[in-house]
Amino acid sequence: MDAELLLAHALGVPRVALLTRDDVDGAAAARFAALLDQRAGRVPLQHLTGRAPFRHLELAVGPGVFVPRPETEQLVEWALAQLAGVDEPVVVDLGAGSGAIALSLAHEHRGARVTAVERDPQAIEWTRHNAALRAAARDRPVTVLAGDMTDPALLRDLDGTVDLVVSNPPYVPDGARVPREVADHDPPLALWGGPDGLDVVRGLLVTAARLLRPGGALGIEHADQQGSAVPALVRATGEFTDVADHPDLAGRPRFTTARRTTRD
Ligand SMILES: C[S@@+](CC[C@H](N)C(=O)[O-])C[C@H]1O[C@@H](n2cnc3c(N)ncnc32)[C@H](O)[C@@H]1O
Known part of the structure; x- marks a missing residue:
């Protein structure tokens, strides 16, 4: 779930848009890799996306x-x-x-x-x-x-x-x-x-x-x-x-x- 949300964030699209996407350009892939590294370092997902859903x-x-x-x-x-x-x-x-x-x-x-x-x-x-x-x-x-x-x-x-x-x-x-x-x-x-x-x-x-x-x-x-x-x-x-x-x-x-x- 976190990986999908971070990929969507790197691409600047809603998560659901990943369903119809079959490729990721190099710049977005690099952004995604950097976000994954930070998340693996236990930075909260919401700090990486800058957003928290609530109600x-x-x-x-x-x-x-x-x-x-x-x-x-x-x-x-x-x-x-x-x-x-x-x-x-x-x-x-x-x-x-x-x-x-x-x-x-x-x-x-x-x-x-x-x-x-x-x-x-x-x-x-x-x-x-x-x-x-x-x-x-x-x-x-x-x-x-x-x-x-x-x-x-x-x-x-x-x-x-x-x-x-x-x-x-x-x-x-x-x-x-x-x-x-x-x-x-x-x-x-x-x-x-x-x-x-x-x-x-x-x-x-x-x-x-x-x-x-x-x-x-x-x-x-x-x-x-x-x-x-x-x-x-x-x-x-x-x-x-x-x-x-x-x-x-x-x-x-x-x-x-x-x-x-x-x-x-
Ligand atoms: C657990 S957070 C809750 C934040 C938000 N209400 C929420 O539910 O996501 C507690 C909040 O109370 C603030 N806080 C702690 N002690 C306080 C005090 N004595 N007076 C006013 N705010 C305080 C903290 O800075 C923090 O923002």
Whole structure:
């Protein structure tokens, strides 16, 4: 699959066009060989093509930004279900990276007013770039904000008004073994989450509880070993109800959801 996608990239054609192609000129063959060498050296496919498919979008990616993963598409599916029937929901994506979640929500819910928060100065350049491309394609513009999702002053003007907070935060426990594509090419800030992987999640729960309106929805992606730990952390705040965990398509625990407590 990777070889086909790289050959198509070297030729500048869609993958399906390979089916009817029976020869490759010398220049394209040389480009293909160079790409194969890099891929064999464990450079991620998406860094070589410069693109990552995610739901209905194709995002620009490269060094300095986390490559969006297919598992996260289900978190977006869940998020869209929470927004169904709300004309102009207020949405915050904490840790936006390429903008995969924020821009998909804006694309698939045309009325959503989405803010994407990103702390990494390199990654946010990709967030801004992809947001500009989507705005040019006439999606409702997403607000991109440089900030720390654990900062008590973040987005103070939205306190108690947000319909949905969604996040795919860094959650890999420090020192865990990850594939070379990940270790060498995903940005450290996108991966490592402290001794149990949940340092950033603890801070994001405080921010989410402050931002969400009563009844507002929270969705957080996590590692497959954190299917009990993250729901327990969410419950322990005392700020959320309806805490549930959801599997990915491979059946592994993948994201936790909850609703902001409604007080009488
Ligand atoms: C796992 S990546 C997810 C990126 C994107 N949302 C996705 O699903 O592909 C986590 C992102 O959170 C950002 N991040 C990490 N810590 C953060 C913090 N404290 N505040 C804001 N963003 C943070 C990282 O730079 C990275 O872009």
